[in-house]
Amino acid sequence: MIFISQLINGVHVGSIYALVALGYSMVYGIIKLINFAHGDIIMVASYAVWYGAVRMGLPTWAAILLSIVICPLLGMLIEKIAYKPLRGSARISLLITAIGVSFLLQNLARMIFTATPQSLPALIPGKLSVGPWTLSYTTLVTIAVAVVMMLCLNLLVSRTKMGKAMRAVSEDTEAAQLMGINVNHTISFTFAIGSGLAAVAAVLYCCSYPQVSPTMGSLLGLKAFVAAVLGGIGSIPGAMVGGFVIGIAESLTKGYIHSGLADALVFLILIVVLIVRPAGLMGVHRPEKV
């Protein structure tokens, strides 16, 4: 009985990790960049929800909409300003720029909103009681929304023209360009989708943990990154599986081994994956052409 509750807890956290991990994976797939600013986009999205709901007094749906509109724009803006000028340069410059963007966003938030955590009202109140179990609506909605988002993303990537373009650019940027695909648009679109998913993750995160602070994205981002690597970075189904595995592993560690070991276990998983199967569970190992 407790075991099933713990599994549900794990799937709950895991679906948030999975949504965030998708953003990492998609961006990596398309421009080979580990976008360390991704966690901070979640932070910005959460502040947008908070600002809308608490400061401006908007109804919940409007606050959520605000955040889901702002984040894709922010993602595209960051790509245009910070990453695009560096597209031809060494990958390490791009990586360092991403870390810089992350610091920039965190410190801007600290300047504007101060370091004191801000609280949100419960976005999805209430709970469902079935027999001996109590499930909060938050948990149900989180899992349902995450699954729906993932299915939509899968359809988008596999069935639409834009998805095809994304796959083509990811496979070989230059060849795709020669085939008449607008690479700039495709990359912008990828950033927009990734950041949009981050905004959804942020909304779900705010439902579960109604507190926003400037550094909230760091650890969440890191764990989602581990999930993306575990699943095979660049692979969309991999990011989903990775997210759920990390969430469940964390929850079971807290519940049955020791609550202090959960973070250690997550990073232990990263080390083991990097040693045993560097391409991740579902990643394809592509040898580099020299």
Next chain:
Amino acid sequence: MKFMRKLALLMAAALCLSLLAGCGSTPAPSSGTSEPGDTQDTGPIKIGYLGPLTGGAAQYGIAVQNGMMLYVDEINANGGVMGRQVEVVAYDDKGDAVEALTAFNRLVSQDEVVAIVGAVTSGPTIAVAQESANMDNPIPMITASATADEVTAYGDNMFRSCFLDPFQGETMGRYAAEVLKAKTAAVIYNNSSDYSVGLMESFSQTCSDMGVEMVAVEAYAEGDVDFRAQLTNINAKNPDVVLIPDYYNAVDLVIQQLRGMGNQSTLLGCDGWDGLLNVTANADNLFDCYFSNHYSAEDPMAAAFVETFMARHNEEPMSFSATAYDAARVLFDAMERAGTTESAAVIAAMKETDLECVTGHITFNEKNNPIKTCSIITIKDGAYKLDRNY
């Protein structure tokens, strides 16, 4: 292309700025101005303040200084101590033991203060307590906030006006057993915080001594936001009371998640909860909550203190501002009774303290720790209510 390069440059400049903003710190405030050697019986009484005014613990140092200065200004306005004005020499110890020792030596030898309020955090306070105990004629010292047991262990000259961490844990344990008649208890604590661990230990000890069964003890780390796994274990045991010994930001997250599971246990906390209602956005879940605090705003003396503090600083005082106000009060009351600022006489008078204060009635035990009551505060309809002094 050129435009892009400029943008990239701009971006880099912005990044540098943001990094600077991250590690920026304000220069240490300097001490008060006064000529050394000024100890005639008619001149001002010089006392020292020692505590972190910059750095990570600055909020505590500033809270203590504000509370203390409030009392000093009040007593100066009322004619001073023994007809003499009080002058405070303040030094910033940055929360560091070495800095604290340097500042302490300067206060004693250069500024020739007759007493010190401080230090604020436990490490520096222990260091200056040791140093002062080795003086030929130790000067009276009182800390308003160092809660570690060791602080008053070195010399007879060191006092404190706050209660010790284990005391709160014991009090809540006794309260659970005697008043709430709890049969089973659980704890969820922050294992990266000495404060939280100390409270968990003293609470668990008291509970098992008083026949309350501890059914679950769960831990989490600083910065965690997801407690569902631990809370699932606790909820499955359905304990009568759950102790959550941490500061209010974490406490709010724990309570919201625990109540979200349908849990109805009585929740217990400590002084870290003070401020919970300011941060929570969902006070409906804060039912059946009791926590120990240094004072209750319903007490007339405390209410007056809160009011003057709010008028001056435009924010609610932290409890350490209240204990600092009391620390200054205890010190000057002893001087008044001793009729002198001579160290040994003041220390003897402080030991005899029997004073109604903001944070309760204060007397000292043989280890110079205050014997006072905790205020047990409960949360009802989105407001703090004094349950009882216990």
